[in-house]
Amino acid sequence: MAGLSTSLRLEPPASWNTESSRAFCQRIARLAVRSLYAELALYPKPGLVSFVDNGSHDDMTAATFVRSLFALRRYFLRIVQAGVHDAPFHVLKELGIEAEARMLHATGGVNTHRGAIFCLGMLCAAIGRCRADGTAPTPAAIHATLLRCWGAALGAHSGDIATPSHGAVALLRYAASGAREEGARGFPSVFDVGLPALHRALAAGRDARRARVDALFALMAHVSDTNVYHRGGVEGALTVRRAARAFIARGGTAAPDWETRALICHRTFVAARLSPGGAADLLGAVCLLQAACAEG
Numbered sequence: 513m514a515g516l517s518t519s520l521r522l523e524p525p526a527s528w529n530t531e532s533s534r535a536f537c538q539r540i541a542r543l544a545v546r547s548l549y550a551e552l553a554l555y556p557k558p559g560l561v562s563f564v565d566n567g568s569h570d571d572m573t574a575a576t577f578v579r580s581l582f583a584l585r586r587y588f589l590r591i592v593q594a595g596v597h598d599a600p601f602h603v604l605k606e607l608g609i610e611a612e613a614r615m616l617h618a619t620g621g622v623n624t625h626r627g628a629i630f631c632l633g634m635l636c637a638a639i640g641r642c643r644a645d646g647t648a649p650t651p652a653a654i655h656a657t658l659l660r661c662w663g664a665a666l667g668a669h670s671g672d673i674a675t676p677s678h679g680a681v682a683l684l685r686y687a688a689s690g691a692r693e694e695g696a697r698g699f700p701s702v703f704d705v706g707l708p709a710l711h712r713a714l715a716a717g718r719d720a721r722r723a724r725v726d727a728l729f730a731l732m733a734h735v736s737d738t739n740v741y742h743r744g745g746v747e748g749a750l751t752v753r754r755a756a757r758a759f760i761a762r763g764g765t766a767a768p769d770w771e772t773r774a775l776i777c778h779r780t781f782v783a784a785r786l787s788p789g790g791a792a793d794l795l796g797a798v799c800l801l802q803a804a805c806a807e808g
């Protein structure tokens with residue numbers, strides 16, 4: 513992937529003042545919320561919650577996710593602003609912890625978006641930082657900025673397990689890397705797996721819905737999803753990976769019977785209580801990157 517040095521440099525716009533900075537931050541925050549809404553609305557999504565059904569979950573519905581999204585609007589605005597102002601990682605972390613509390617308050621204690629708060633939050637900060645630097649928002653520039661500004665702190669954060677979590681248990685029991693390792697490496701699954709899969713599908717003429725399904729399956733085939741390990745152990749993780757690879761091997765959504773296959777996969781996951789929630793969060797991040805880079 514091209515580095516920052518090869519990306520287009522823009523002069524900071526003459527109109528770059530408090531007013532335009534606020535409008536920019538609000539636009540990116542809106543894109544983050546819309547991207548998570550697009551993930552929620554997508555169907556079929558194996559084992560995951562949508563407006564059609566609750567997938568493998570009995571403690572959350574689409575309404576729970578929508579409440580969570582409303583509660584996170586201000587967080588995304590604040591973290592883009594923090595990125596614009598080159599805030600150190602501990603400031604981003606405080607914003608993230610506060611957002612987790614708001615999410616849990618809005619959902620009655622259900623974890624809808626912890627992975628998304630982390631991943632989309634860091635991307636929002638990096639997009640803000642790119643803008644302040646006068647760097648065009650390409651995926652390569654956003655990735656390089658993320659690593660340059662907060663890469664070392666993200667690496668240290670991955671080993672800092674203060675409170676027990678499903679992710680921490682999956683790491684200890686199964687060596688499943690999860691969100692922490694993704695963050696430490698600058699979310700490579702978003703930049704190197706999910707986004708290219710989305711772009712390939714769009715370039716082949718598929719619509720946004722099908723492209724998102726293809727990106728989700730690409731992520732399911734690739735990521736070490738601690739939510740899957742938490743619910744299904746090693747066997748569950750193998751089931752998810754094999755199902756995703758089989759779907760992709762048949763051509764993904766280019767296959768005429770893709771929808772039937774995706775629905776069969778959905779029912780299989782629901783029967784086994786499997787939920788690739790980490791891949792779903794990363795899909796939200798892919799949608800944000802695509803929208804932010806397309807709008808410039």
Ligand SMILES: CC(C)(COP(=O)(O)OP(=O)(O)OC[C@H]1O[C@@H](n2cnc3c(N)ncnc32)[C@H](O[C@H]2O[C@H](COP(=O)(O)OP(=O)(O)OP(=O)(O)O)[C@@H](O)[C@H]2O)[C@@H]1O)[C@@H](O)C(=O)NCCC(=O)NCCS
Nearest residue numbers: 604608623624627633677678679690691736737738789790
């Ligand atoms: C760094 C943290 C995000 C901590 O991570 P950790 O792994 O220790 O903690 P978890 O609480 O398990 O949360 C991790 C969430 O990340 C998602 N995820 C899983 N695998 C991956 C992956 N490979 N890449 C990216 N993201 C991943 C996953 O999110 C989904 O799972 C949710 C449901 O999970 P859970 O509640 O565990 O399980 P249920 O199915 O509900 O189980 P039952 O209760 O029903 O049995 C689902 O909604 C998705 O969102 C994990 O949730 C972070 O916590 C942290 O450090 N936070 C502080 C804030 C911060 O520092 N921010 C930095 C600046 S932004």
Ligand SMILES: Nc1ncnc2[nH]cnc12
Nearest residue numbers: 552560561624789792793
């Ligand atoms: N649609 C969804 N269903 C279940 N868990 C998720 N985590 C993020 N999005 C999700």
